[in-house]
Amino acid sequence: MHTRPEIILEHPRFxxxxxxxxxxxxxxRLGKELSLKDWLRERYEQIYTVHRLDKDTSGLIVFARDxxxxxxxxxxxxxxxxxxxxxxxxxxxxLHETGSIDAAIMEHPGKNGKMMTHAKxxxxxxxxxxxxxxxxxxxxxxxxxxxxxxxxxxxxxxLGHAIVCDxxxxxxxxxxLSSLKKKFxxxxxxxxxxxxxxxxxxHSHQLRFSLDGExxxxxxxxxxxxxxxxxxxxxxx
Numbered sequence: 529m530h531t532r533p534e535i536i537l538e539h540p541r542f543x544x545x546x547x548x549x550x551x552x553x554x555x556x557r558l559g560k561e562l563s564l565k566d567w568l569r570e571r572y573e574q575i576y577t578v579h580r581l582d583k584d585t586s587g588l589i590v591f592a593r594d595x596x597x598x599x600x601x602x603x604x605x606x607x608x609x610x611x612x613x614x615x616x617x618x619x620x621x622x623l624h625e626t627g628s629i630d631a632a633i634m635e636h637p638g639k640n641g642k643m644m645t646h647a648k649x650x651x652x653x654x655x656x657x658x659x660x661x662x663x664x665x666x667x668x669x670x671x672x673x674x675x676x677x678x679x680x681x682x683x684x685x686x687l688g689h690a691i692v693c694d695x696x697x698x699x700x701x702x703x704x705l706s707s708l709k710k711k712f713x714x715x716x717x718x719x720x721x722x723x724x725x726x727x728x729x730x731h732s733h734q735l736r737f738s739l740d741g742e743x744x745x746x747x748x749x750x751x752x753x754x755x756x757x758x759x760x761x762x763x764x765x
Contacts, residue, residue, distance in 0.1 A: 533564055536588065536746055541597040541739060543568060543575070546748040547589050549727040553580040565591065579605050582678060587614070587732030588748035597739065604737050605675065611736035614670040614680055615659075615750065617729035617757065618689040619698065622666050626657045629683040633676040642696055643678045645686045652676045654683045662761045665692065669733075680730060692729035702726035703757055708764050725757045 531548035545564060547553065552563035554577050568575045568591060575591050576598035592598035604610050634649030636642040645652075653673040660667040666689065670680050681697045684690055690698025702723030706712040714721055731754060736745045750758075 531751070533567060534748075536748060537744075539593075541593055542578075542601065543572065543591050543593060544735075544746050545589055545591070547581055547586055547732075548751065549584050549586040552583050553577075553589060564589065578602055579675065581732055582681075582728070582730075584728035585614075585730045585732060586727075586748075586751050586754075588735055588746055589732065590735065590737075590746075600739055601737070604739075608673060609737065611734075612672050612675075612732070613734040614672065615731045615733045615754075616668050616670060616680060616684070617692045617725075617754070618666050618668060618684055619692060620664065620666065620689050621661050622656075622658055622668075622687075622689060627655070629654045629656070629687060631683060631686050633679060633682050643676065643682045645682060650674070650676060652679055652683070654680055660758075660762070662765045665761060667758065667761075681728075693725060694728055694730075703729075705760060708760060724760055725753050727753065729754065729757070 533548060534546040535543065536546055537544040547564050552561055554565045555563045565575055565577065572593060574593060576595065578590050578592050578598065578601045581587065581589050590601065592601050630653050631645040632647060632649035633643050633652040634646045636644045651674060655671045657669050658666055659669055672679055681691050681694055685697040693700060693702060703725040704721055704723055706721055731750055732748060734747050738744065
């Protein structure tokens with residue numbers, strides 16, 4: 529594991545964690561790879577899955593600590609009373625500052641583990657708003673009203689603005705400073721250029737929900753690689 533998960537809130541009834549990229553939320557079928565749930569189980573006796581993040585998506589995820597909390601939180605997600613916000617970097621510049629993508633999503637019939645927009649799919653709704661525009665990229669805030677697999681990634685591909693470094697739905701190529709900076713020079717000590725970003729540029733940023741009559745608004749800080757990429761884009765724009 530490159531980066532350790534960060535505990536955001538240790539509540540008696542749930543745990544909120546900032547998940548690093550490249551870490552599974554829960555064990556896969558093979559069970560060979562360490563997951564965040566495994567990591568939490570070593571620290572807390574009981575951990576219950578409430579929702580998931582894609583392996584390559586970083587950010588805020590919540591696990592319940594008892595059966596009653598699991599039931600209540602799972603119901604909140606299913607009934608869509610949880611407000612879910614993400615941040616992401618996409619290719620290109622969007623035509624509109626804000627918008628909604630209302631396009632049903634289903635499993636791709638020919639590609640295992642891949643999703644696609646299709647009229648026969650499940651209803652899926654994503655709102656987006658532009659936070660910052662750069663020459664060849666746009667930094668966006670998303671709110672998802674449904675929780676389909678790869679929803680934001682599929683919807684942004686559908687819009688023609690795939691998430692940066694998305695090998696399934698876009699271009700997996702890393703973001704290099706040499707591709708942004710005209711007079712880029714590699715430092716004398718370096719043999720090759722290190723990418724600014726080589727992981728999916730999508731981060732689960734904020735969750736708002738209630739439990740036992742108490743309101744929670746939780747936030748996960750952006751990881752270092754996304755912060756560094758944005759800093760360079762701002763500098764060069």
